[in-house]
Amino acid sequence: MDTPGTNQADVLVIGAGPAGAAAARLLAGWGHDVILIDRSGSGAARLAESIPPSADKILRTLGVLNAVRAAGHLPWRGNTVWWADEPARIETFSGAAGYQVLRRDFDRTLLSQAIDAGARIEEGRVVEVRLAQFTDDLCSIAVDQAGVLAIFHARLVIDASGRAGVLARDGLRALDPARRTIAVAGSWRCDDDWPIEDNSHTLVASYAGGWAWSVPVDATVRQFTVMVDPARSDLARGAASREVYLAEIEKVRPFSGILKGAQLIDAPWGADATEYAARQYSGPGFLLVGDAGSAINPLSSFGVKKALASAWLAAVAAHTALTNPAMAGEAFAFFDRRERAVAAGATRQAAMFAREAAVRTGHPYWTVRADAAEAEEGEPDAAALMRDPAVLAAFADLRTRPAIHLARAADVRIEPRAAVRDREIVMEPHVVSPAWPRGIRYLRGVDLVALLTLAPGYRDVGALYEALQSAAPDVELPNVLGALSVLVAYGTLIHE
Secondary structure, three states, rough: OOOOOEEEEEEEEEEEHHHHHHHHHHHHHHHOEEEEEOOOOOOOOOOEEOHHHHHHHHHHHHHOHHHHOOOOOEEEEEEEEEEEOOOOOOEEEEOOOOEEEHHHHHHHHHHHHHHHOOOOOOOEEEEEEOOOOOOOOEEEEEEEEEEEEEEEEEEEEOOOOHHHHHOOOOOOOOEOOOOOOOEEEEEOOOOOOOOOOOOOOOEEEEEEEEEEEEEOOOEEEEEEEEEEEEOOOHHHOOOHHHHHHHHHHOOHHHHHHHHHEEEEOOEEEEEEEOEEEEEEEEEEEEEEEEHOEEEEOHHHHHHHHHHHHHHHHHHHHHHHHHHHHHHHHHHHHHHHHHHHHHHHHHHHHHHHHHHHHHHHOOHHHHHHOOOOOOOOOOOOHHHHHHHOHOOOOHHHHHHHHOOOOOOOOOOOEEEEEEEOOOEEEEEEEEEOOOOOOOEOOOEEEHHHHHHHHHHHOOOHHHHHHHHHHHHOOOOHHHHHHHHHHHHHHHHEEEEE
């Protein structure tokens, strides 16, 4: 192949799916020169997926919310779930609806937003990547563009190539072959009304050998997808995908009545849906973003949202490194920790659902997925903390005391830790203790460093609240009481 020359940018982004397009849009909008390598033909583009209402926050942060809303996606108002032989459970969203999207349409919207922000698009297949220390030489990527080899250079590389994992597949990805999963999908048409209470719902059902879900494509067409273990299904015996698909769909009892009278209108197709995580998500000159780093169980319906959040944080880390190279190491390490925490949390959630199904069926599909590997905890979960019996007891005790006499515990320190501020990762004071060795700064909008510093000087919670308000006028009293209860329950503040 001929080599026509080189092209240089600040950042090379591999992959033009949601994660790659979102990261490229932010970085280009922040003034960086971005080249986005797009290899068309992703299998994910055929899938219909559900994006939850909570994704509006990250879509707004990315600056694409209006474009997504204008794209005309079907609304997603909730779920109908049949799990572990339990009766149907109807889950209806309160407030705004989510989105039922065909990935090809959703991806196209985000890509156009990246182009509008100034990202340059190059089509082709990445054949080689050479990384470099961030402060050293430039990284380079060799791209096959219809038989012509083009070389691109940049200060860093963002791998957003999804399951292909251009960088991640080279020893960075941890995969358990015992949990391999294949999604087999097909589209069905029902010319009459679907026998569903709300056709906007995502349908989810477990059965002995796997689970299935269904998402609407339009008023008459829905995709029905089964998740199977290829080693424990007829796929391992060489059966045709259509035969396997129809046989598995027939096992999903809640779907039998729904599909009665419906017609399969396209040949079923398969896609790898195995969960995995990376051994590391960043290193000198690179970041693994979205599914390039980790793929979570589709059962959560948070896959696209997770990819977008990963792209936002990657853009923040990259922007920090580009504008302040001295912070590159801290920024990339911060990204790595956050991505590990997200993947670990998703694994634990998927294991919880698997345990429910395993108890009912005892099927190997579920038993091998019922145990979540031990993983380091991420940042504290505010909702979980507020449900902690020790926190509830501390809250009740604080309410009955006529006065407070609190002091900082001897093993508690205030130390600098990495944190996101606007579009940068900076070092800020955090509360560090045996309960939070990595540090914690905010809990439900309450500045714990300020609370820890101020609390010993006040005998009245109301006066303490007023003092906090002078620095943060929007902080709410219930949240201050909750944060104070957490600090007491976890031995950060002690009663004198």
